[in-house]
Amino acid sequence: MVGGGTDAFIGAIHRLAALMDNQIELVCGCFSVNPEISLSSGLSYYLPESRVYATYNEMFAKEVLLPEGERMDFVTIVTPNFAHFEPAMMALDNGFHVVVDKPITFTLDEALKLKEKINATGLTLALTHTYSGYPAVKEAKTRVSRGDFGKIRKVYVEYPQGWLSTKQEDAGNAQASWRTDPKRSGKAGCMGDIGTHAHHLAEYITGLKTVELCAELNVFVPGRMLDDDGAALLRFENGAKGVLMATQIAAGEENSLKIRVYGEKGGLEWHQHEPNTLLVKWSDKPTEIVRVGNGYMGDIAKHNTRTPGGHPEGYLEAFANIYRNFSLVVRAGMNGQTPKAEWLDFPTVEDGIRGMQFIDAVVKAGYDDTTKWVKF
Amino acid sequence: MVGGGTDAFIGAIHRLAALMDNQIELVCGCFSVNPEISLSSGLSYYLPESRVYATYNEMFAKEVLLPEGERMDFVTIVTPNFAHFEPAMMALDNGFHVVVDKPITFTLDEALKLKEKINATGLTLALTHTYSGYPAVKEAKTRVSRGDFGKIRKVYVEYPQGWLSTKQEDAGNAQASWRTDPKRSGKAGCMGDIGTHAHHLAEYITGLKTVELCAELNVFVPGRMLDDDGAALLRFENGAKGVLMATQIAAGEENSLKIRVYGEKGGLEWHQHEPNTLLVKWSDKPTEIVRVGNGYMGDIAKHNTRTPGGHPEGYLEAFANIYRNFSLVVRAGMNGQTPKAEWLDFPTVEDGIRGMQFIDAVVKAGYDDTTKWVKF
């Protein structure tokens, strides 16, 4: 693991998600740019001192020398965006598979380079677009793709949060500090952090690519350097239209990602706050409350569910689904087996590239009052 | 009443709304362009034959000759949009107050003329933007206007319906037929019918005027002549930003008008399907479920509520609130009294003009890929 010291947020989530299915062990790490924090973190995670490294350069250099079966199999990168590319590339160069937080890199160009390297090495990269890991989201994708609703016409995806309603970056909130800093986050704030999740979800469920957008980005909190709010009108490749809303200044909202998709005959609705429920709507009959864990769910949803209906699974299990599928694919590769189709259902470098393209387009459109539509 | 025969929809709603509070009686009407339907309708409403007219010209001509106390006090116009202006103007010319369905007229120009006439005559006109008649909506307005949430930053208003997902206008649905016909509805379809409601609600609750919009309108059902879907980015006079979504092709949706408003310190959410609940959100404490009929509600909400908490009021009561307040104002005028402030809280010709301006702007922006922002 690169990053994820005891003073960090997302690293702890990754560890929970990786460990719960008894498929992955934490064997080594460089948990901080501060070697002392790295060491104390590693020890608190029950690692031997010898496997806690001061830099990731050292980690890759030493791990690669360990005998197979003892050295790590893959690395997880949970640093701020600006520090994704270098360790990811170094991992690939040393033959390690990679799990990396989104957005995949600081720039689109870096993402394209990672793709080249992956193509060249045949290694596996998973991108933690967590929300596509929920079984109800996978069921939504299944139902859209098999044509239940006819041709898709309309997508509403919204992601309101409220935690940046005030200037948290000046109040000692470490995550707010780097999220709002263009040197560490990149050219987008809210759109990079959560707009990319919303965009990914829309493309994932519909199986359709967006081809053009019209957008406005806003900075509501005075002195902030990156967008904390924005909305975009979307055009999809098949003629469907969408609206994407992402904000971090909706005071009083938690993490209220929601998507609605409508086709000719019906539609569906999913809300991350009640992730085990998928509403399926019809023109001529009652809305159905489709619930994770029931016998009527599709195979892909079932493969990504651990408990029977009424035993709520949550964010950590969605996260763990990415790790579990990634580990199944990596282990299949190590054993010379062909992975099953449902194991391959996790975000990869391609999704990372789409995210970087979305960021480029939405930032270009977002502050320009004269250009209405930006292609991407 | 002009329109509203037994074969029509909205007329029945108007009668229910007007009668329930025992303040208004139905005394006469011209209920259809077909004199036979007009007569049979009037008789079925327990009117004497002498007060059922074949044309509204006849109605105004004869009613004005009846003695005060016997003749009608006001007229309700519930015809399709193209037939609003003429009877409304004729009513005002004959000294009758007017209740008219929205949008107020066929063109903005007609609406401006009605305003002139109202100013000249001192008569009262009520416009049935029903949704602002809900007590929870009035409570929302009260709380925003007294500054509970600080400066308003963001408004999301959405109005998804699904009833025009298929070509209902070819399937014998009378309302679909005129709603989708530019000769009877005007230049906008979905945006004229329900987009205006959404726009009105946003301005009503926030007390802010929209000044600019960026929009895309769509026609999804082949062969349809007016928009059946659209979305707009909104800019408000105080710098707040909004997103307005209206669609009639969201298959499986009923009448799912919803609004969310966020300020610096918190926000609120109201959904027409659960109209007695107002969610009030805060950055630093739990969301509150504010419920109509409770002692903690504000005076304006209380004035517009008939039952205690937990006895749900609905669409007809919201509609009736417009009639009741209108009747209180008209009766006060007849009695030479000054109406109370809360009686004046119903939509008027000014709201009608805003609606026509919105229609003009959203249609102008909605099909133009090069002009991003349209002022209005």
Add this chain to the structure above:
Amino acid sequence: MVGGGTDAFIGAIHRLAALMDNQIELVCGCFSVNPEISLSSGLSYYLPESRVYATYNEMFAKEVLLPEGERMDFVTIVTPNFAHFEPAMMALDNGFHVVVDKPITFTLDEALKLKEKINATGLTLALTHTYSGYPAVKEAKTRVSRGDFGKIRKVYVEYPQGWLSTKQEDAGNAQASWRTDPKRSGKAGCMGDIGTHAHHLAEYITGLKTVELCAELNVFVPGRMLDDDGAALLRFENGAKGVLMATQIAAGEENSLKIRVYGEKGGLEWHQHEPNTLLVKWSDKPTEIVRVGNGYMGDIAKHNTRTPGGHPEGYLEAFANIYRNFSLVVRAGMNGQTPKAEWLDFPTVEDGIRGMQFIDAVVKAGYDDTTKWVKF
């Protein structure tokens, strides 16, 4: 109307409910035991002074002498329970139909006498068990009776309110004052007021009679003279079992009547706070959100609905359904016509007798620690 002065609660509800459908006019009344309040109330309801009476004895005596077509057709009785029987009997003796609030009388014996009189006169009596007036409740009854769920096994009906959590009867609350007074309410408090509604709903939807109950009644607020809380285990004639909970000390609850019914294959759930929604559940497929106003609803629900889906109807419309069906039956009788089956779907003296039997049984069981089951 007997009772229902401007100082009373339920009378206003009855007038709204009676008037909204344009089938009934208020023509006379004795609105209070205080003749001055009666008169001022009647005038404020736009009645001529000659039709406002000082006593109901006077009202019946004078109205019966008026010519047919001018005199009232039926009387509504909205006094406290102890004053139901006498005016109801007097109305029937004078040939007037009756609408009376529940519970029907002060004692079971009075209810049985009313039944005799109704049988002898052929007049019509409607009992305002409002909640059975909701279209979703009627749909529930339809689906149970046609066997959708197989044999019914289990019923949960609950009615939590919180308004009597403190001693409101000492705080100037007029309704609390008589509701908690055995001289005016009868032998039951909470169980008479709302327990009877819950019991009626259970029998109405299932079409099954309860035959035995086991209960505990409680008085939580010190000094109160009647039960303010209670629960009962129910046995139905077909072997189904039920739980009935009614309380007025659930602090923070409004009027949260809810019923769930389960059969061999599925079940249903209805909550009065969201009255237009009926959840229909199945063992092997998703729960359906059945919504009032849609084309798939049954004929009886449709007959009791005024607006399309997504235009919420509420408590007043449910109330109005009783009045509308009652008026259709009465008018059919006056016109020598046979009423349609769906018009007859309102509570009558039979339901009133069941309610009084329930009160007798639950009070008998409720304070007795040694007798477990009481038949009724």
Add this chain to the structure above:
Amino acid sequence: MVGGGTDAFIGAIHRLAALMDNQIELVCGCFSVNPEISLSSGLSYYLPESRVYATYNEMFAKEVLLPEGERMDFVTIVTPNFAHFEPAMMALDNGFHVVVDKPITFTLDEALKLKEKINATGLTLALTHTYSGYPAVKEAKTRVSRGDFGKIRKVYVEYPQGWLSTKQEDAGNAQASWRTDPKRSGKAGCMGDIGTHAHHLAEYITGLKTVELCAELNVFVPGRMLDDDGAALLRFENGAKGVLMATQIAAGEENSLKIRVYGEKGGLEWHQHEPNTLLVKWSDKPTEIVRVGNGYMGDIAKHNTRTPGGHPEGYLEAFANIYRNFSLVVRAGMNGQTPKAEWLDFPTVEDGIRGMQFIDAVVKAGYDDTTKWVKF
């Protein structure tokens, strides 16, 4: 681990819950009475063959001989009820701490013996009453105990499931088979399986002991040998009253555990299907939606939460909270430290004894039509 082979349900849950927090490793087990299944299960869990045992007798005998630091620290028992006592006692006799599924034993007598042994050895036993592991439930307990609602008056706890609506025990459902078999489950079916959870939750949140109950148990599915449904009226030590409903024949229900508690000033509601939300109700102000992961939550809830607000935690995390707290207490003991108060907040042998007492009382009352109240 004893039990929990790849063919079993609850064992997998225990492993997920134990592993996710990186505090516990699976080191050995006897996973089935069938040695082949035990071995194949252990290998699939990545255990060395030497630590997979054919019997638990063998496991305890061999593990106790391993050096400290290598041998297991505690055992988890996930067999059917009849096979809890013997391995638990054997573990304690050999100095191992114990985690055991509920109900704790087959009979009350066995539970009392375990308590004696625990008192004698000073070892720690955790009982997996999962639902008390939810942070929102812990917050509920905190708020009741600090007196937010005044004296508690009323408790409604309900646990409807539908999975035993048909005779699953004859359809090859292994869990249904032992749950409905008195030889493996004990004297109660539904009440032992889920009634005990409901009873525990009521006592846990209120901090009050039940002292008496009146109940009816039912067997709805023909040929079933144990109760599949039941309800009880409860009396608490402070005079509060309760209703407990548990059923497994509510066709269409998943795992819909819900509790409501009311005091003099307000109350609370929690539903396991939306476990991160706690509704807090008040007589005189709006209901609050208290949400897990927010800054306003109490310390005990925070200690049991892994993610920020809006990142739903679920059943597995609630389960994991029991394991985490148990491991913190066990590790503190191994390190000679005093555990913090919040670590001790997990169910123990005392809760197990209460559960067995509840089973005895509810079964005694449940089939007896003459005895109304049973003390316990």
